[in-house]
Amino acid sequence: MPESGPGPMLELDRVVSGYGDGVALHGASLRVAEGEVLGLLGRNGVGKTTLLKTVMGLLRARAGTIRFAGRPIAGLRPFEIARLGVGYVPQGREIFADFTVLENLRLGNLDSDDFSVAFDAFPVLQQRRDSLAGSFSGGQQQQLAIARALMGNPRLLLLDEPSEGIQPSIVAEIADVLRRTAAEQGVAMVLVEQNVDMALALCQRCAFIEGGVIAEEHPVEALRADPAILDRYLAF
Numbered sequence: 001m002p003e004s005g006p007g008p009m010l011e012l013d014r015v016v017s018g019y020g021d022g023v024a025l026h027g028a029s030l031r032v033a034e035g036e037v038l039g040l041l042g043r044n045g046v047g048k049t050t051l052l053k054t055v056m057g058l059l060r061a062r063a064g065t066i067r068f069a070g071r072p073i074a075g076l077r078p079f080e081i082a083r084l085g086v087g088y089v090p091q092g093r094e095i096f097a098d099f100t101v102l103e104n105l106r107l108g109n110l111d112s113d114d115f116s117v118a119f120d121a122f123p124v125l126q127q128r129r130d131s132l133a134g135s136f137s138g139g140q141q142q143q144l145a146i147a148r149a150l151m152g153n154p155r156l157l158l159l160d161e162p163s164e165g166i167q168p169s170i171v172a173e174i175a176d177v178l179r180r181t182a183a184e185q186g187v188a189m190v191l192v193e194q195n196v197d198m199a200l201a202l203c204q205r206c207a208f209i210e211g212g213v214i215a216e217e218h219p220v221e222a223l224r225a226d227p228a229i230l231d232r233y234l235a236f
């Protein structure tokens with residue numbers, strides 16, 4: 001008998017997208033289950049950011065289908081996709097340096113003045129709620145970017161290299177928050193990471209992208225048992 005569990009939270013089927021006349025995503029397919037954390041790993045320039053931006057509607061899918069919780073979302077605007085329950089933490093964070101913490105958080109959900117989800121995740125944001133975000137360290141800015149995404153009560157979080165350029169103690173705090181958010185709230189995640197230890201610690205499965213397509217997918221246990229797979233897609 002076929003398994004009758006819930007359908008995937010996110011499903012990409014042969015998605016093509018790119019910039020101008022150039023194609024960067026050449027038919028990428030993947031699935032993420034409810035509450036699952038999927039690692040998306042690959043070398044520089046292979047299309048990781050492009051894939052996340054295409055899901056978020058920041059780039060147009062030129063072919064293929066994208067479904068969120070069973071609903072086709074390709075062609076919707078980014079704010080519509082966010083409203084459906086997709087949170088995005090962009091590479092490089094993209095917080096507003098001249099805005100306070102509270103002003104940045106409000107941009108994550110214009111309909112809510114309840115910041116408890118952000119403050120519960122990262123208490124430092126409550127302590128420094130009126131500080132300008134530009135006065136923060138890189139790690140604190142990353143925490144703010146994640147908290148801003150959590151403000152929208154997402155069912156799916158897209159995270160683009162959240163540990164990039166951040167001190168280890170804050171990376172550990174961020175990993176802890178992501179682990180709890182997935183386990184306790186069933187939030188699904190696509191985690192782009194160069195930090196392999198963080199990816200293996202958080203993910204149940206990793207997808208390897210090369211040349212704009214998903215080349216292989218493996219459960220984390222298989223990657224621990226056979227590190228040659230990681231080398232194939234990450235070593236230079």
Ligand SMILES: Nc1ncnc2c1ncn2[C@@H]1O[C@H](COP(=O)(O)OP(=O)(O)OP(=O)(O)O)[C@@H](O)[C@H]1O
Pocket residue numbers: 019022024042043044045046047048049050051091
């Ligand atoms: N704004 C842009 N305009 C034109 N080409 C772009 C643009 N952004 C990315 N590209 C190209 O698209 C391809 C995929 O880039 P993408 O940023 O998705 O890679 P990535 O896997 O996220 O890399 P990184 O690990 O460096 O973040 C690359 O060849 C890149 O040069």
Ligand SMILES: [Mg+2]
Pocket residue numbers: 048049050091160
């Ligand atoms: Mg990138």
